[in-house]
Amino acid sequence: MRWIKNFIGRFQGYSGCAKCKDTWNWKKSKDIQYTKNESMFALCEECFNKLDVSEIIYWYEDLLNSHVRSTPIDYTPERIKKIRQTLKDNITKEKKASSQFLTSKKNIIHANRLREANASLHPNSNPSDLNSRGNPTDSNPSFPLRESRLA
């Protein structure tokens, strides 16, 4: 049914997601704010959730570039630079928020298991001691062990 919905969308003049090409008449777009009251959408929510940050940034910059090409008078190099930075910041923020939402429940369970595991492995050590030995590349310092060890 997807191709029929896209066919209708194209026919009605809708554009679509830069990645999967599904059209905006039926697919929900992921709006990213780039000034106080302007936002743009290059991807659908589904693709936004699936792709990693660098590819998402690529598609939004690509959309920005095509805007700049079609109406260059609206853009100074300074403005483009500012928009780029804002897009990047907001994409990173949004992506973090959505992945935290998806894994928050899992993390709570892991955190509890971890406490139990640590308690049985190191009965005399205190929690701050364990944290300081955490992997420095780990984004969340409250989880000293890698998730894979718990799986």
Ligand SMILES: [Zn+2]
């Ligand atoms: Zn998509």
